Amino acid sequence: MLSRGSREHGDLVRFRLGHRKFVLFAGPEAHDCYFRAPEDQLNAKAVYQFTVPIFGRGVAYDVPPELMAEQLGFLFPALREAAMQRFARIMFQETKQFADGLGEEGEIDLPHAMNELTVKIASHCLLGQEVRDQVDSGFAEAYHELQNGINTLGFFLPRLPTPAHRRRDRARRRVAELFRLIMTGRRDSGARPDDFMQMLMDARYKDGRALGDDEITGILLTVLFAGQHTSAVLSTWTGLELVRARAYLERAREEVRGIYGEAGTMSFASLKRQLTLEHAVRECERLHPPLILLIRKVLRPVRYSGHVVPAGTLAVVSPAVSHRLPSVFADPDRFAPDRFAPPASEDKQHHYALIGFGGGKHRCMGKSFAYQQLKAIWTVLLDRFDWRLDTAFPEPNYGSWVTGPKLPCRLHYRRRSDACVR
Template sequence: MTEQPSPTNKEPEKMPGGLPLIGHMLKFGKNPFDYMTLLRSKLGEIGEFRLFHQQMVLLTGPEGNEAFFRAPDDQLDQNEAYKVMTPIFGKGVVFDAPPHIKDQQLKMLMPVLRDKPMRTYSKVIVQEVEEAIKDWGDSGEVDILEFMKQLTIYTSSHCLLGNEFRYELNEEFAHLYHDLENGMHPLAFIFPYLPIPILRRRDKARVRLQELVTAIIEKRAQKTEKSDDAFQMLIDVRYDDGSPLSPHEITGLLIGTLFAGHHTTAGTAAWITLELARNPKYMDKVLQEFDTLYGHEGEVTFQSLREIPVFERVIKEVLRLHPPLIFLIRKVAKDLKFKDYIIKAGKYVCVSPRVSHRIPEIFPDPEKFDPERFTKERQEDAIPFSWVAFGGGRHKCSGNAFAMLQLKAIYAILLRRYKFELVGTPESYQDDYKQMVVQPGSPCMVRYTKRGNIKQTATASKDTVANTVTKLNCFKIDIDMDLCQGHANCMAEAPEIFQVDDKGKLSILQDTPNNTLLKKAQAAAEYCPTSAIKIIQD
């Protein structure tokens, strides 16, 4: 007699309609979002489909997202899932490295994304935006996606990689990076070394970039003064055994650093313009906020960019509607239990931010552009892991703080100088699913008109947690160490409470701080890029 599966040990239900050999690849490849939305509507928050020979299990909704993001690395393996990145980053770098090497390499990248260097980036970004629009004149039209691609590669390389990449190699580097980024083709997730033109260009770009990196390393070695950029950090850093990074490894980690700062930002920046242009009410609200804070010539600073809650909500809503990654994926190394289901080792499990962001029970009227969802009164993202544009858990995108800073600084200048309108009809601007990083389809034309002199009417917005006055007898600090990535924003806000060492390890100096430190603690929680800090109020 055949033993029946336990009702609490079921395998996920399979999506019907798979074809021999290719499975569901045709329907998935045509529009992954539509396909995964259909899967959720038919099978619920867990369901299985097949791409060629690979069995894929899709988890959606906050509980599914949490199971995915909270699972330990030895259960859900990133390395096996992201073999597509090996030809881009290089053999033995990040996703192709053994776990203990990968952990060291990722920690080597963190210093450039920490609080202290982040405070210097706003001026660099402002400088790049002013330079990019200096010849725009009073009005005109521009492909906003192509403009943002160029602008963000300049801002990211200037902030993160150093002057050589920004000024000496800018044109060639931009072409090489473009070829590398295009190497993230959907087919490459299944067949990373398929001999097709787009992947051949990827491989040639990787070889050429390493040649350029090696030349810069040799040139810098002849100088007495050292730079303070990510490139120099990677030249100087050492593994735990004292060995330096090779030029091959430095090249891969520099690419990784830039992916953190640029990889998904250009499309998001373009969608901000498009959504504001087709929602004039919110365009006016954002303009009013910027005008109040900055006027026409007010200085854009790291602190002031923290005090624009209306625009922050706009960014979050754009990322809810248009998260740049179609889905995130892991290989199941050990059986994963989710509610009454077992996902067997050997399968792949994935989550889709875009599908989860359109669940009407969490985000009512989900197709509507409505930044007010994220006000303190509504807090539609209050359920943990409901909004996952940057991922979540221990693997939340380490570049999310830089991405937010970059978007804010770009628009603090752009919307101070110009107002934007759509050239096409509102419905003609749609996401393009030809690449794994989703962006609006090209061409993506908008019309810009120069704004008149704006007067500053206030010095700062007051809608921040840091400025909230709360009278309490005591408070406690709760840290989710699984979420902490060592950005050290908390230490910058409240050094009396938090300490982060050179390796990114967080220590709590006071478990129950004095009430005089409450505002600082609240600011530390507010500005933690991974939301690892909670203030417990008695």
């Protein structure tokens, strides 16, 4: 419906769902207006209240935007190059362990497998070794219960005491207790590992105040929720598209052979050189953005292109719609990763042509992490296995907050004998 609206009406499309009024901003110029608007005009906090029972009180969308920015800002140093070097090895080790467990030949449920793998990578890289050690003994289960707390009803009535919401609240208490025990253990032992949790334990607000354990738990959950499922879904689409585009997959594999040779070590630098694979990931970001709708509440009227979007409206940007505009991307429904290589470099025509990671003040802080992770995963999986999809290419499942493929979505694999990435 939104795609048709933008084809027929251009940059701004007004529509209603029930009693709610919406306006879609489509195309790079409209994105520019949307992402530049100040928080007191286009407001994220008013829309993302359903996250408060999950992330917790006193963090993220429960606090004023300046405070949320300060809280997330503590994490930037933990995403700089030195950390990314370390993450490259963790991403490799976790994926290798996953691949080693697959045996010679079989079938995997790809979305499920990518979900498990990215929970391990995210908890190991971002939350720390102690949480990673507890993934199989309680953490993953509690985390999935929390994820199940995100549902349509929760979007409108996040505090309604439904069974799913009660399970969500119980799971949050379990996660909070686990994190509290880890933080207490670190303080008692004096251990100071190099991770997000420690970064937050050492951080001070501008007024000199240290963060409380509950705030630290909330910020860690915010990042985990923002980064894990989205990565799992984009990794799934990347695998599916590569397996369908055999010739491109072979090019990506040749690139792996060229860079890693007989037995090359995966590193931050080696992953950076894998542009063929990177363009495939970018093409999947374009064709299958995990977040298909970004939403803000209009608090003050927005003027754009001779129109006024009134206060009270819900303003949306849809990466899924905008990424398929033929005025921006040539032959937009085709999987063509080379569109991102020179001379075409289609994403470079406008800084908001490609918006799978958002833009402006709320743009994703984990984009480089996500790209590196997806490249690490598919480097190992292409190196170790041949892949085949025996069913039709799956349709997107728009019924979920993060848009993955409809199930079942199984891939057949057979181990190769010439693996070279170490």
